[in-house]
Amino acid sequence: MISATAMAILATSCVGTKKYQALQADYSSLQGRMNAIGQENADCQSNLSSANVKIAGLQDQLRAERANAQNLQASAQSLQAALDKCLTSTSQGNVNISKLVDEINSSNKYIQQLVNSKNKSDSLNMVLTNNLTRSLSREEMKDVDVQVLKGVVYISLSDNMLYKSGSYEISDKANETLSKIAKIIMDYKDFEVLIEGNTDNVPISKPNIRNNWDLSALRASSVVQALQNTFGVDPKRLTAGGRGEYNPIASNDTPDGKAKNRRTQIIITPKLDQFMELIDKAPEPDSTVTPPATTN
Template sequence: MKNPVLSFVLLTSIVTGSGCVSNKKFDALQTSYNTLQSNNSELNRQLQTCQQNLSGSTARVQGLEEQINALRANTASLQAALNKCLTSTNQGNVNISKLVDEINAANSYIKHLVETKNKSDSLNMVLTNNLTRSLSREEMRDVDVQVLKGVVYISLSDKMLYKSGSYEISSTAGATLSKIAKIIMDYKDYEVLIEGNTDNVPISQTNIRNNWDLSALRGSSVVQALQTQYGVDPKRLTAAGRGEYNPVASNDTDAGRTTNRRTQIIITPKLDQFMELINKAPDGSDQK
């Protein structure tokens, strides 16, 4: 690119050599010179910027080339390791085909377990929905139904279920127990644990030694009612008592103690079915 200042000097010389010029022409030439000088400065600035960008790009290109070379070296190392591994595998005792079969068998077993669990979860939800729909609004005030870790918990308050301070079932509890019994009868592949729970206030009955006795007697009362009055197979039933040692609320308040005084009907899939699944697990004992 030609230097605009040099051009202006030449132009001035020509004009001067031609004779005197008017002030108007001189001012125009001066303006043109200033414009050219400003453009020249801007072009120089842009040139410096381009040179700086070029330097940065060159450095980045160099860095990328170094990374590419490092990746190529790493790839070569991995390829060498793979070749060594394949050679070792061919010479070793590992039977790849057998390993693949064992992996496929394990995956099939896991898939079966997941399907079984999903089926159990679905049945638990159906059971819960059927029970809650069968209970009235008044009954639901004394009955709490939950599904926790694949197990259905039906919690019954003692004020609804028993006579005060006793393990004898009250007459008003019959309607509720009959609805629960029907659900239990509909799901014959489930085990049923009846578990009594108390607060921490000592019992003062001559024929009951402590809260352990009271909780166990209450669990047993419900079991016998389900068997004798509603026809539930006793082989599916288990009576238990946990006394005051399984609280779900603080015993420091009346409300907490009321919550802790409860009998839980715990409905679970039969354990022998799960043991059968476990026994069908792929045998990996002969793996090397």
């Protein structure tokens, strides 16, 4: 590079002042451009260094993201495997649940059949009870208890209503009630009828009556003969029996209990074919007919 002193000597010796000044100006301009270029180069170097730092950071971030992606992929595969296992278990569980539902439905059908049978049986009982009590007055119902158990009718008559005191002879006031019961028996002409006498446990001492066995049997026989001779019931359908004091329905320790045990039962039993016919005629379970209160 030419020094300033050399330039000055050259200028003095070779060119004029104006030419020198022009060269000097060109030199200054060139020098300024060179300085600017140097600054720009320095800035470029600085920017390059910054860019290299950013690139290195982005490369580190890229490597981290790639590693994270691999972890996520591994997690996704693990979750997929777990889901497949769960779906398999769920499928098996659905099969078990389906079997359980079938079993429950089967049980419900069986329970419904039992309910329907019970409703039909209750309806049959209601039909028989209504038929037997339709003509009895409220006053008569105080001495008459009607129960229907499994198609068998039990009509319990108190001894106070049926017999004279301490006797086995039918009282006059019993005839009206017996006539109504006889009409029902006649309506069901193919039913078997058992007349059963019962007493309390108080010993009896009367001529020709040895004990409560005799008394209960004689009272049952009196009702049978009244049904046959007075009300025209076919004697072939009738059976008289005595159970003495050995079929109590209450305690004999109280007067009220003794009174309940002193009774005569008329037991009306349908034959199998009549029983099935009654079931077919029984009203539906949702019938609006309200059955009278009975003790089953």
